[in-house]
Ligand code: SF4
């Protein structure tokens with residue numbers, strides 16, 4: 032295990048708290064740091080017998096969870112124990128890729144009573160909650176369901192560390208990868224621009240580039256280098272503007288629809304590789320493609336409701352370079368509006384016998400995506416950020432935007448409360464990530480140092 036004291040200090044020791052409460056999680060503004068942004072206070076308000084720590088990081092090029100475990104095993108395991116206590120779980124499981132032998136050994140040596148490590152195959156999308164729960168427990172979460180439906184709660188590595196650190200969430204760990212001089216994992220203030228974070232990774236190595244936020248498979252293209260980092264930004268990937276992934280993520284819906292309509296030969300490869308289909312869920316992306324021939328919202332659309340948007344059908348399976356994932360995404364609201372839903376018996380759902388053999392190894396996925404030259408270790412490194420300004424968004428979590436509790440012109444210090452959820456609505460508190468003077472806008476609180 033690497034032990035660089037400066038790097039280890041990047042994971043604050045915090046108060047050393049041993050116990051958590053949902054009220055405390057609410058106070059600290061902790062949300063799912065893996066990308067979902069679901070408020071932890073709501074997730075942990077349940078009783079289940081198993082907590083699964085999701086360390087199955089499977090977005091190509093991103094390594095922040097691996098790095099956090101390498102340097103922060105103690106707060107991580109403490110956070111896992113706190114989560115178990117909170118939900119009354121007897122058992123905690125760390126689901127981590129089998130390739131990380133050193134980390135697995137270290138976790139097994141340090142694991143407290145009731146916690147064990149499960150080594151997972153290096154495949155995509157091992158980090159999808161439904162797939163992870165099945166690989167760890169053999170149970171299948173029903174379509175549209177939650178892990179608690181099968182007596183479990185799943186939480187990301189960074190979320191559990193945030194619980195143990197026991198401070199307001201003001202910073203985010205993320206990997207900067209792709210066409211940058213120094214691919215790296217950093218701890219950055221929430222609200223800093225992605226442009227400043229890319230500079231901290233040594234800057235861009237190509238003239239014309241695009242930026243994908245959150246990885247490459249489930250990415251959201253950045254609108255501009257001024258976009259702020261949020262509590263759910265797990266990665267920033269820079270790629271040459273000519274790279275097929277940038278082209279793919281920027282393709283307009285009309286183009287996706289027209290090409291899909293004329294070129295899909297119904298070969299079913301998208302369905303045969305779909306991880307949720309293989310889990311036995313009622314999703315068949317080739318049927319969603321049929322809806323382009325007729326009308327969206329046809330009965331074929333029910334097959335899209337349970338798509339997790341992992342993008343494997345589009346990025347890996349389709350031999351025609353079509354985009355069934357986007358067709359599923361576009362169909363979902365139409366299907367919801369029409370009240371289409373799965374009417375079968377959830378208990379009858381069983382994984383398909385070939386599921387195990389259709390797993391997509393990361394190595395093959397990275398090659399298929401043309402990312403071989405950008406593969407990296409993403410080591411956690413120190414960097415002193417001193418932004419003159421941050422933009423802390425009011426909505427960086429599942430639910431409704433938070434309501435500001437500060438006014439323009441207020442002076443705040445790091446950790447001060449900026450905004451809180453409206454009474455009775457799902458949401459999370461937002462805190463200042465730097466010291467300075469606030470400006471309140473319709474969607475954010477700006478802080479000028
Ligand atoms: S894999 Fe591509 S061509 Fe084949 S059915 Fe799916 S979308 Fe159509």
Ligand code: SF4
Nearest residue numbers: 305338339341342344
């Ligand atoms: S994105 Fe494609 S492969 Fe992934 S769950 Fe949806 S339909 Fe299946």
